Amino acid sequence: MSSPAISLSYARGIQGEVTLPGSKSIANRAFLLAALAEGSTRLENMLLSDDTARMREALTALDVSMESGDEATQILVHGKGGRFSTARAVELFLGNAGTAMRPLAAVLAASDGEFILTGEPRMYERPIGPQIEAMRQIGADIEYLAESGYPPLRIRGTSLYGGTITLDGSLSSQYVSAILMVLPLLPQDSQLQLTGEVVSAPYIHLTVAMMRSFGAQVEVVSDREYRVKGGQGYKSPGVYWIEGDASSASYFLAAAAIAGGPVTVHGVGSASLQGDKKFADVLAKMGARVTYAERSITVEKGDALRGGDFDLNAIPDAAMTIATTALFAKGATRIRNVYNWRLKETDRLHAMATELRKTGAEVVEDADAITIVPPATIHHGTIETYDDHRMAMCFSLLAFAPAGVTILDPACCKKTFPDYFQTFQSLLT
Numbered sequence: 529m530s531s532p533a534i535s536l537s538y539a540r541g542i543q544g545e546v547t548l549p550g551s552k553s554i555a556n557r558a559f560l561l562a563a564l565a566e567g568s569t570r571l572e573n574m575l576l577s578d579d580t581a582r583m584r585e586a587l588t589a590l591d592v593s594m595e596s597g598d599e600a601t602q603i604l605v606h607g608k609g610g611r612f613s614t615a616r617a618v619e620l621f622l623g624n625a626g627t628a629m630r631p632l633a634a635v636l637a638a639s640d641g642e643f644i645l646t647g648e649p650r651m652y653e654r655p656i657g658p659q660i661e662a663m664r665q666i667g668a669d670i671e672y673l674a675e676s677g678y679p680p681l682r683i684r685g686t687s688l689y690g691g692t693i694t695l696d697g698s699l700s701s702q703y704v705s706a707i708l709m710v711l712p713l714l715p716q717d718s719q720l721q722l723t724g725e726v727v728s729a730p731y732i733h734l735t736v737a738m739m740r741s742f743g744a745q746v747e748v749v750s751d752r753e754y755r756v757k758g759g760q761g762y763k764s765p766g767v768y769w770i771e772g773d774a775s776s777a778s779y780f781l782a783a784a785a786i787a788g789g790p791v792t793v794h795g796v797g798s799a800s801l802q803g804d805k806k807f808a809d810v811l812a813k814m815g816a817r818v819t820y821a822e823r824s825i826t827v828e829k830g831d832a833l834r835g836g837d838f839d840l841n842a843i844p845d846a847a848m849t850i851a852t853t854a855l856f857a858k859g860a861t862r863i864r865n866v867y868n869w870r871l872k873e874t875d876r877l878h879a880m881a882t883e884l885r886k887t888g889a890e891v892v893e894d895a896d897a898i899t900i901v902p903p904a905t906i907h908h909g910t911i912e913t914y915d916d917h918r919m920a921m922c923f924s925l926l927a928f929a930p931a932g933v934t935i936l937d938p939a940c941c942k943k944t945f946p947d948y949f950q951t952f953q954s955l956l957t
């Protein structure tokens with residue numbers, strides 16, 4: 529069922545400070561690595577959202593014990609000290625969380641038991657074939673329960689042998705991250721070789737950094753070759769702090785660039801592991817004034833915003849925010865090399881083009897790119913969100929257009945940021 533629409537009327541400015549909710553990407557990796565580790569880990573600044581709830585429920589069903597601390601965002605995870613093991617078949621519903629489906633498919637293939645991985649209908653349209661093909665090279669027993677190459681999956685856990693794995697990294701970096709995370713659990717050494725143009729590369733670097741924080745060594749031979757020793761397992765770091773979500777930061781930073789600011793986001797900065805911190809560099813190229821500190825970023829309006837031609841393959845999530853920011857810039861903006869937008873919560877290239885046109889913008893949708901020519905005056909639009917949190921959050925920037933905006937089903941942002949609209953509206957002036 530969809531939530532009531534929200535209408536944002538014209539706001540002249542935005543100003544203030546935002547403490548960001550935890551990063552979805554880091555939170556779900558931290559949950560999984562803590563669950564596999566030897567010892568207990570206190571996760572701090574945990575994101576409480578749909579995607580992390582799906583991972584937490586799955587781990588609980590796998591007999592991982594967890595307790596919330598004094599604050600709901602503190603969770604103590606008692607690690608299993610190795611692979612999961614269940615006597616009965618376990619069915620796990622993973623919603624539309626790519627960061628749960630892909631890593632769990634990898635780790636469960638090396639666990640002991642039988643597992644059925646299900647999700648929302650859209651999850652069954654998001655490919656996982658390249659990951660499964662790669663895992664079959666080392667002995668994984670994984671069956672597609674509906675269409676070949678897509679979830680739902682039946683996994684019969686077994687001892688994977690390690691060795692050389694070849695993986696096509698051109699559709700999703702999540703396949704690479706998922707396979708990397710299972711390798712320290714295998715008895716033998718492994719070598720992962722990537723083929724195709726590797727997309728969303730910073731998420732792979734994030735995975736490697738987090739594996740190291742949980743005590744596993746990974747040798748990065750090149751951007752296409754990784755070596756991992758077998759039999760290492762993971763060790764708890766004791767406490768692990770989850771950075772603020774850099775993709776969630778993008779909406780506030782773009783708003784400041786459009787409407788004045790200054791806005792400071794706390795929880796992400798120059799020291800962050802997340803690639804999406806570089807979103808602010810794109811805003812700077814468009815004319816905004818950006819200041820980085822180690823754990824915060826401040827943006828304010830600089831020169832009038834101007835469009836540009838950007839390859840945003842490395843930051844596909846924050847890239848969506850550039851598409852709506854482009855409506856406020858002078859000249860055209862082209863966002864390139866984002867083919868895999870089509871494989872996410874919705875076909876984002878098509879959804880974005882369709883909804884941007886409602887504002888009067890001239891939009892060209894290519895196979896892997898979008899070009900946006902802003903209208904002289906941005907029209908009011910009633911924006912469909914396609915059950916895609918980022919569609920809802922991106923289009924909130926139209927609060928700075930004189931006619932405002934109406935956003936349908938805004939609650940879909942609970943996938944990663946349940947109180948986004950309250951936070952956003954509290955900063956408007």
Ligand SMILES: O=C(O)C1=C[C@@H](OP(=O)(O)O)[C@@H](O)[C@H](O)C1
Nearest residue numbers: 553627700701702728731844845
């Ligand atoms: O590994 C991750 O945490 C993610 C990787 C990216 O996906 P792709 O690698 O499929 O682009 C990103 O879009 C997603 O939101 C989170």
Ligand SMILES: C=C(OP(=O)(O)O)C(=O)O
Nearest residue numbers: 624625626627845872873
């Ligand atoms: C692509 C996204 O999600 P997922 O982790 O499900 O791939 C996203 O959050 O923009």
